[in-house]
Amino acid sequence: MAITKDVFESEVLAILGRLNGVARRLTRNDADAQDLVAESIARAWCARGSLAQTSAFRAWMFRILHNTFISERRRAMARPHVEPLIEGEYDDQHPFSIFERLHQPFLLWFDNREQEFLDKLMREDLERALAALPEHYRIVVLLADLEEFTYGEIADTLQIPIGTVRSRLARARGALQETLWGLARDRGLLARTAP
Amino acid sequence: MAANDINCEEALKQLLAFIDHELADGDRESLERHLRACRSCFSRAEFERHLKGKLRALASDDTSGTTRDRIKALIHTF
Secondary structure: OOOOHHHHHHHHHHHHHHHHHHHHHHHOOHHHHHHHHHHHHHHHHHOHHHOOOHHHHHHHHHHHHHHHHHHHHHHHHOOOOOOOOOOOOOOOOOOOOHHHHHOOOOOOOOOOHHHHHHHHOOHHHHHHHHHHOOHHHHHHHHHHHHOOOOHHHHHHHHOOOHHHHHHHHHHHHHHHHHHHHHHHHHOOOHHHHOO | OOOOOOOHHHHHHHHHHHHOOOOOHHHHHHHHHHHHHOHHHHHHHHHHHHHHHHHHOOOOOOOOHHHHHHHHHHHHOO
């Protein structure tokens, strides 16, 4: 039986803040994010027959949000004034690791350079590093780390195999750390923590 | 070293799934045993967990009343 309008509304409102947050970080623009959320909700209502059970609402709604984002961006990219996002080059076999750059195994127990590094990072640094990720990496970090989706839920949301979720997440986190490292270097945060 | 003990290389391969609570019981127990014995892997697990926590803290449920009202009004048009 399809979801009723009352239940649909209460399910949407329960996760509206999270939908807005993911939409804002995908679009990198508040006005576009609001449009994306509204469009996704309208599409979700039209596709309500595809929701197997109310307990799966969150993953289902985020899947529609993500699909809407992809299709809207494809359409936008067909317009000449919108630049396509440039995919970065990342090492698949050995993702970048801040820990490996900073960890000093022979230092005293309480001299912890990698934790010190994290303590210096500001919210803006994390937001900038997230925004710099290619979309297919950004979405897995948003779902896994900000929204705390399970790998199964991410696979279901993005319609990719769980093995791909694992590998993409590992690469995405490596890319995120590489960007954070660069931001920290630019802000002069590495003077004390790295050679 | 017990038969199901793992080395650092194997531990690192499983570390992200561990902090994401995605390891099966047997693998999780082997990794936890390794982390109790290996300071370097333990420190790395703490680092990754701390970074994940900082990302988690970015998420918020902040939605203005205006946005909620706008979405409610939209749904009422369906």
